[in-house]
Amino acid sequence: MLKLNNIEVVYLNVVKVLHGISMGVEDCSVVALLGANGAGKTTTLKAISGLLRTEEGEVTDGSIEWDGERIDRKTAVEIGKLGIVQALEGRRVFGHLNTEENLLVGAYNRRDHYAVSEDMSMAYNYFPRLKQLRRNIAGYLSGGEQQMLVIGRAMMAAPRLMMLDEPSLGLAPMMVEEIYDIIKRFNTEKETSVLLVEQNVRVALNIAHYGYVMENGRVVLDGTADFLRNNEDVKEFYMGLSAVGAKKSYRSVKHYKRRKRWL
Amino acid sequence: MAEFLQYVITGLAVGMVYALIALGFALVWKSSSVANLALGQLVLISSWFTYGMLVQASLPYWLGLPLTILFALLLGWIIERFALRPLVAQPILSLITVTLGVAYFLEGVVSFIWPMSVAALPRIFPVEPVHIGPAVVSQEYIWAAVISLALFGLLSLFFRYHRMGVAMRATADDQLAVQACAIPVTSVFSTSWMFACVVAAIGGVLISCIGGITFGLVETGLKSFSVVILGGLNSFVGCIVAGPIIGLCENLGGGYLTPLIGPGIKDIIPFIIIIIVMFIKPYGLFGETRIERI
Numbered sequence: 001m002l003k004l005n006n007i008e009v010v011y012l013n014v015v016k017v018l019h020g021i022s023m024g025v026e027d028c029s030v031v032a033l034l035g036a037n038g039a040g041k042t043t044t045l046k047a048i049s050g051l052l053r054t055e056e057g058e059v060t061d062g063s064i065e066w067d068g069e070r071i072d073r074k075t076a077v078e079i080g081k082l083g084i085v086q087a088l089e090g091r092r093v094f095g096h097l098n099t100e101e102n103l104l105v106g107a108y109n110r111r112d113h114y115a116v117s118e119d120m121s122m123a124y125n126y127f128p129r130l131k132q133l134r135r136n137i138a139g140y141l142s143g144g145e146q147q148m149l150v151i152g153r154a155m156m157a158a159p160r161l162m163m164l165d166e167p168s169l170g171l172a173p174m175m176v177e178e179i180y181d182i183i184k185r186f187n188t189e190k191e192t193s194v195l196l197v198e199q200n201v202r203v204a205l206n207i208a209h210y211g212y213v214m215e216n217g218r219v220v221l222d223g224t225a226d227f228l229r230n231n232e233d234v235k236e237f238y239m240g241l242s243a244v245g246a247k248k249s250y251r252s253v254k255h256y257k258r259r260k261r262w263l
Numbered sequence: 264m265a266e267f268l269q270y271v272i273t274g275l276a277v278g279m280v281y282a283l284i285a286l287g288f289a290l291v292w293k294s295s296s297v298a299n300l301a302l303g304q305l306v307l308i309s310s311w312f313t314y315g316m317l318v319q320a321s322l323p324y325w326l327g328l329p330l331t332i333l334f335a336l337l338l339g340w341i342i343e344r345f346a347l348r349p350l351v352a353q354p355i356l357s358l359i360t361v362t363l364g365v366a367y368f369l370e371g372v373v374s375f376i377w378p379m380s381v382a383a384l385p386r387i388f389p390v391e392p393v394h395i396g397p398a399v400v401s402q403e404y405i406w407a408a409v410i411s412l413a414l415f416g417l418l419s420l421f422f423r424y425h426r427m428g429v430a431m432r433a434t435a436d437d438q439l440a441v442q443a444c445a446i447p448v449t450s451v452f453s454t455s456w457m458f459a460c461v462v463a464a465i466g467g468v469l470i471s472c473i474g475g476i477t478f479g480l481v482e483t484g485l486k487s488f489s490v491v492i493l494g495g496l497n498s499f500v501g502c503i504v505a506g507p508i509i510g511l512c513e514n515l516g517g518g519y520l521t522p523l524i525g526p527g528i529k530d531i532i533p534f535i536i537i538i539i540v541m542f543i544k545p546y547g548l549f550g551e552t553r554i555e556r557i
Contacts, residue, residue, distance in 0.1 A: 049443065051439070051442055051443060054352070054439065054442060056352070076442050076443070076445060077442075077445050077446070077447045079445070080444070080445020081445060085443070085444070085445070086443045087443070088439065088440055088443050092437050092439070092440040092443075093437075093440075094432070094433040094436040094437055094440065094441075095436050095437075096432060096435070096436055097429065097432055097433055097436065101429050101432075101433075102433075104426070104429055105429055105430060105433045105441070105444055105446070106444055108426060108430055108444055108445065108446045109445050109446070153444065157444065157445070
């Protein structure tokens with residue numbers, strides 16, 4: 001339902017960040033966008049959600065299609081109303097609002113008040129922890145709770161596509177697992193597509209159906225989660241495993257050969 | 264004793280109006296971190312507009328006063344749309360300077376349309392004074408306090424429960440995240456300006472009912488600055504606590520010090536308070552301890 005056709009993104013009219021990205025997200029699927037820092041993953045999400053414009057970025061070439069309709073010239077508000085929601089990287093909760101108000105802000109554009117209050121209990125159902133904290137000021141929640149709140153806020157928009165930017169950032173492994181279980185449940189139960197940006201390749205590929213590997217603003221590898229999990233390069237560069245599956249000793253690798261580049 | 268009580272009551276009442284006007288400042292500051300330096304001029308122009316409606320066009324109250332509110336809404340919308348929005352994403356200092364430009368523009372408009380320097384609004388409220396204990400207070404003060412408090416309550420409810428109110432508070436916290444929730448920040452900004460203008464207009468009318476329309480109304484705006492600074496730049500509670508404090512200091516100090524020091528001390532007291540507060544509590548009584556640029 002979402003298609004990116006060879007898009008290029010330029011910041012401030014000079015800095016070219018994406019050099020022709022093509023990808024797609026099917027209905028009810030989970031797609032992972034993987035890659036190192038500075039590969040252009042977040043920029044890709046912002047190009048889709050229309051948030052690029054506030055950062056003086058622009059889609060200069062190619063097109064983004066949603067159900068066959070071009071959305072790369074639309075504003076963030078229009079795109080949000082189509083059912084695409086992005087949860088920003090780094091647990092950006094509204095610090096002075098309480099948990100419940102944070103969730104309500106996520107449902108700002110919805111007029112169906114009855115369904116909103118139903119979704120509120122749905123969000124609390126997914127994140128029982130948040131229900132206990134509903135009157136607490138969001139700024140004082142723990143990191144994991146804030147990440148839950150950011151995902152819950154995205155859920156409250158009743159999206160058809162939820163884009164999550166590094167939901168595992170800075171969280172304990174247990175918490176990462178818990179959050180990923182919930183994302184997976186939301187995907188299957190609500191039939192919502194999820195586009196994930198993640199550094200933690202292992203957990204991302206656990207729940208994803210399909211994945212794209214990005215580097216320097218290009219997609220260098222894509223395939224089903226199984227294919228990527230078993231791909232030698234992905235294993236070596238993103239999971240830190242050598243061919244036999246043992247931990248790799250980086251001491252034995254000459255530093256200039258350590259990192260394989262495709263281009 | 265009667266004298267003291269009188270100073271206290273009138274001080275509290277005027278303080279409430281300052282608090283109301285200050286709320287308009289805090290609102291714009293909170294949602295867009297722009298310091299609205301045109302506050303006093305907004306008070307001035309809407310008071311003169313009321314004068315134009317009620318006296319010059321001799322409209323009845325039920326028509327003239329709502330027209331003033333409408334004028335304030337329109338003014339707020341125009342200021343945000345044409346003066347501030349073109350500067351979105353520019354350094355915050357430019358935006359603050361633009362509000363200064365707006366201030367002088369409004370001042371020019373006022374002296375162009377209403378060249379006389381003093382005027383009086385008709386007596387909107389009943390004329391008979393009220394006796395509270397030994398003190399005699401004219402009804403304007405009581406009404407000013409009641410109306411300010413009521414509006415303050417209404418606005419607090421709006422921020423607490425209304426969708427737009429919650430969105431405005433969210434915008435104050437994180438503008439980009441608000442956009443990621445598909446909330447139109449531009450309409451959040453223009454709503455905050457419209458609110459600021461309306462409370463400035465209502466505050467202006469209440470003050471001019473008490474003291475008449477003079478150029479001193481600009482100073483009322485400045486006194487509201489001292490309320491905001493005393494209360495903390497981004498705190499609504501701060502406004503409602505600091506307003507009466509400033510009003511009290513001004514009236515008591517003015518009342519008792521004028522014979523000793525001379526006239527004019529009344530208008531200096533709020534600013535002396537600002538300076539002292541800046542020394543002791545730079546973030547104000549209820550302000551968030553966070554470094555902001557101004």
